[in-house]
Amino acid sequence: xxxxxxxxxxxxxxxxxxxxxxGKTTSLRMINRMIDATEGRILLDxxxxxxxxxPTLRRGIGYVIQQAGLFxxxxxxxNVATVPYLxxxxxxxxxxxxxxxxxRVGLDPGLAGRYPFQLSGGQQQRVGVARALAADPxxxxxxxxxxAVDPVVRTSLQDELLRxxxxxxxxxxxxxxxxxxxxxxxxxxxxxxxxGKLAQLAxxxxxxSEPADDFVREFLGRDRGIRRLQFVSxxxxxxxxxxxxxxxxxxxxxxxxxxxxxLDAALLSPSGTAVAVxxxxxxxxxxxxxxxxxxxxxxxxx
Amino acid sequence: MNWLIDFFGDPARWTGxxxxxxxxxxxxxxxxxxxxxxxxxxxxxxxxxxxxxxGGVLVVVSANLAxxxxxxxxxxxxxxxxxxxxxxxxIIPLVLLAVPxxxxxxxxxxxxxxxxLRDAAYGMGLRGGQxxxxxxxxxxxxxxxxxxxxxxxxxxxxxxxAAYTGLGGLGRxxxxxxxxxxxxxxxxxxxxxxxxxxxxxxxxxxxxxxxxSPGVSQRLKTR
Numbered sequence: 001x002x003x004x005x006x007x008x009x010x011x012x013x014x015x016x017x018x019x020x021x022x023g024k025t026t027s028l029r030m031i032n033r034m035i036d037a038t039e040g041r042i043l044l045d046x047x048x049x050x051x052x053x054x055p056t057l058r059r060g061i062g063y064v065i066q067q068a069g070l071f072x073x074x075x076x077x078x079n080v081a082t083v084p085y086l087x088x089x090x091x092x093x094x095x096x097x098x099x100x101x102x103x104r105v106g107l108d109p110g111l112a113g114r115y116p117f118q119l120s121g122g123q124q125q126r127v128g129v130a131r132a133l134a135a136d137p138x139x140x141x142x143x144x145x146x147x148a149v150d151p152v153v154r155t156s157l158q159d160e161l162l163r164x165x166x167x168x169x170x171x172x173x174x175x176x177x178x179x180x181x182x183x184x185x186x187x188x189x190x191x192x193x194x195x196g197k198l199a200q201l202a203x204x205x206x207x208x209s210e211p212a213d214d215f216v217r218e219f220l221g222r223d224r225g226i227r228r229l230q231f232v233s234x235x236x237x238x239x240x241x242x243x244x245x246x247x248x249x250x251x252x253x254x255x256x257x258x259x260x261x262x263l264d265a266a267l268l269s270p271s272g273t274a275v276a277v278x279x280x281x282x283x284x285x286x287x288x289x290x291x292x293x294x295x296x297x298x299x300x301x302x
Numbered sequence: 303m304n305w306l307i308d309f310f311g312d313p314a315r316w317t318g319x320x321x322x323x324x325x326x327x328x329x330x331x332x333x334x335x336x337x338x339x340x341x342x343x344x345x346x347x348x349x350x351x352x353x354x355x356x357g358g359v360l361v362v363v364s365a366n367l368a369x370x371x372x373x374x375x376x377x378x379x380x381x382x383x384x385x386x387x388x389x390x391x392x393i394i395p396l397v398l399l400a401v402p403x404x405x406x407x408x409x410x411x412x413x414x415x416x417x418x419l420r421d422a423a424y425g426m427g428l429r430g431g432q433x434x435x436x437x438x439x440x441x442x443x444x445x446x447x448x449x450x451x452x453x454x455x456x457x458x459x460x461x462x463x464a465a466y467t468g469l470g471g472l473g474r475x476x477x478x479x480x481x482x483x484x485x486x487x488x489x490x491x492x493x494x495x496x497x498x499x500x501x502x503x504x505x506x507x508x509x510x511x512x513x514x515s516p517g518v519s520q521r522l523k524t525r
Contacts, residue, residue, distance in 0.1 A: 059427035067435040069422025073515035082426050113515030131426070217492060 002196050003040075010138075011169040014185035017176055019219070023196030023217035024175045028141050031173060032061045044139065052182055057082055060169070062132030066148050068124040070116040075113040076102070076127055083135040094134075122153035129161070133168070142174045146181070158184055179220055183208070183227065186284040191216050205231040225300075229260035232299045234277070237262065237292070239276050239285030246271035253277060254284050259295055264290055309490025320474065328470035329498060332461045336391065336393050337454055340400030345446070348408025350440075353434050361409050365402035365431050373460050381467040392464045399460055400453040407449025411442030443514050451506040458499050472498060 004027060008014040030042055033054045042049045049057055061079035070079050076099050078085075084094035102109055105126040125145060128168065132140055146154045150166035167171065176182055182189045183204040191207070193215055200212040208228040211217040216225070226288040227269040235255045244245055250265025254276035266287065274287045309315060315322055351357045373395055379478070380391040415438050423433045439446070465473025475491025510519075 020304060034421070037508065055427045055429045057427075058425055063422070063425035065418060065422055065425065067418045069416075069425075071419065071423070071437055071441075071517075073518045075436075075517070086427055086432075110372045114518075115515070117520050 004196055004198055005039055006190055006201055008171055008173050009188070010171045012172055012187035013165060013172040013183040013185055015174045015176060015189045016192060017179055017182035017189055017219075018199075019194060020177060021194050022192040024177075024192050025143055027196065028143055028175045029141075030171055032058045032063060034058075035212045059086055059135065060137050060139070062124075062135075063144040064128050064132045064135045064140070064145040066144045068116075068121075068128035068145075070124055070127055071199060072116050074115075075112065076114050076116065076119070079127060080118065080130045080134050082131055083137075087135055096135060098130070101133055102127075104164065105130045119151045120153075122157060124211035125149060125153075125157060126294075127161070129164075133164075135162070139173055140172045142172060144175055144177070147176065149177065154181075161185065167207070183230075186191075186221070191219060202275070227262065229263060229299060230258040231295075232259040232295070234259055234262050234267075234276070234287075234295075236298065237287050237295050239287055239291065241285045243273075243286045243288075245275045245283050246273055249275045249286075250274055251275045251277045252287075253279060259292075259299060262287055263292060263296075305486040306493065306496060307490040308486035315490075325470060325472050325474055325497070329458075329461055329472045331337050332392060332396065332469070332471055333454070333457045333502075335389075336396035336457050336461070337400055337450070339393070339397045340404055340453060340457075341450065343397070344401045344404035344449075345408055347441070348405045348446075348449075349412055349434060352409045352412025353430070353438065355413065357522065358389055358409065358413065361405055365406045368398060368402045371398065374463055374466075377460075377464060377467060380471065392461075392469050396457050396460060400457050403452040403456070404446075404449040406447045407452070408442070411445030411449075412438050414442050414445070424485065440515055441518055442508065444518065447506065447510050447514070448511070451503070453504050454506065455499060458495075461479070462495055 004023075007016075016027055018024050028036055030037045031049065033049055033052075036050070044052075044057075044061075050216050068100075070076075070250060071082070077095055080098035081089075081094040082293070084097055085091075089097075093204055099109060099112060104110060107123060107126050107130070109238075111123065116127070118212065120126065125148075128145065132142075146157045149157065162185065174182075174185055176185075186204055188201060189204055189207055190201045193199045199219075200207060200208075200216045204213075207216070208220060208224050208231070211220055211224075229293065234257055235256065237254070237259075239254070246269065247273055249269035250264045250267075252262040252274055256279070262274050262276075266272055266289065269275075274292070275283055276285045276287055278284050316325070330481065348361070348476055351361055376395040376398065380395055384391040410435075417440065419437060420433065423437045429438065461471050462476070465471050465477050470493050475487045477493065479480035479487030479489075479491060
């Protein structure tokens with residue numbers, strides 16, 4: 001770590017991303033004192049973490065790691081209730097809370113009596129998230145939590161995290177080496193370079209449109225322009241309502257989905273046009289190539 | 303076969319200071335005492351060294367040295383030095399014999415727990431002792447029990463030899479039998495020793511069933 005200084009705003013997701021050896025995990029583990037910083041300060045709600053006894057500090061911070069790290073000898077329910085038990089909660093209250101969390105993270109409550117080895121990797125990771133949330137900590141640290149599962153499961157876990165976050169508004173610090181994951185999940189993204197130096201700290205959209213230097217640009221990858229479209233709304237698209245919706249055309253939710261989704265829908269349609277639908281799936285209009293082209297031109301300039 | 307009937311069918315074999323029940327109890331007493339003492343020494347040291355990660359080399363080296371000791375020689379040495387007035391000349395070598403397997407397996411069991419698991423335990427806010435007691439020991443339990451079982455079997459077998467020094471135990475039937483050409487006693491005693499060892503094995507298997515979490519032994523079927 002070298003003079004890394006940043007703030008993870010309350011109620012938002014801050015993602016640390018960078019190549020291996022950039023110190024992103026080390027930075028994360030300094031927050032709950034799994035590693036102690038040799039110098040400098042880390043403040044949690046204004047209080048230096050160095051002044052708090054590590055176990056006490058950690059019980060107040062949710063912690064999710066790569067392989068979930070569930071206790072193999074304990075049933076799922078008791079795994080989730082680990083921190084409440086440590087905090088001396090009444091056993092029944094702790095178990096009720098654990099049960100509630102299992103449902104919250106999208107797990108069948110029937111799994112409560114199973115052991116970790118009986119669950120799939122994705123399910124175990126959900127249990128890991130439930131366990132971290134059990135004592136309702138305001139802060140959540142997530143260390144590459146989804147990198148050991150297959151891409152389909154990873155996507156669903158990411159969506160689930162965003163859904164949970166919209167309900168819970170935790171202050172989350174998330175570490176990943178996957179820039180796409182960082183862009184998808186982060187309210188702000190900290191790109192770190194080898195040696196623990198902060199290359200850029202910005203909202204994903206800004207990161208894609210205005211990378212600070214060549215390192216960030218390279219790390220973002222080639223199709224940065226296309227990916228930026230996912231932050232451009234389809235609200236401004238000029239829809240045609242006088243055309244019939246073509247057969248087999250891709251659809252996007254007007255105003256909710258991004259321009260990237262709309263473009264993707266058009267590219268996959270035989271007609272080359274995308275059909276705009278509302279939240280209920282009713283057709284509201286057709287986005288033609290011309291309309292998309294206009295929107296692209298606008299996105300490129302704005 | 304006749305020897306067996308002679309041996310087990312003779313009512314005189316079942317009573318008195320040299321009867322089967324007394325010899326059996328003696329055998330049990332010596333073995334259990336030696337094993338218990340070895341456990342008291344080896345388990346805490348194994349846990350401590352496995353948990354802290356310090357002194358591991360020392361454990362392995364000293365355990366291997368101890369394994370190389372000839373038990374019978376040690377036994378004779380202690381008896382010559384201390385006499386046969388007490389049971390300690392026999393118990394001490396038995397303990398020395400029992401310590402290495404327990405120590406090594408406990409140490410390896412604790413040290414071998416997945417580092418991610420240890421990390422998660424600390425990350426949840428467990429203190430050092432809680433990490434050891436609530437996570438590492440339950441997960442390492444199969445190996446710890448294996449060490450105990452290996453030691454128990456060795457101790458039971460060596461206690462038989464201990465009869466050579468004039469102490470009791472089931473070995474007396476064999477040794478005295480040879481000395482007096484009483485082959486019924488030799489065969490009967492051997493059978494008792496085999497049965498005893500089997501019972502010890504079964505006892506450990508049952509203990510393992512009861513104490514090891516199904517989540518660790520993965521005994522349950524995945525549905």
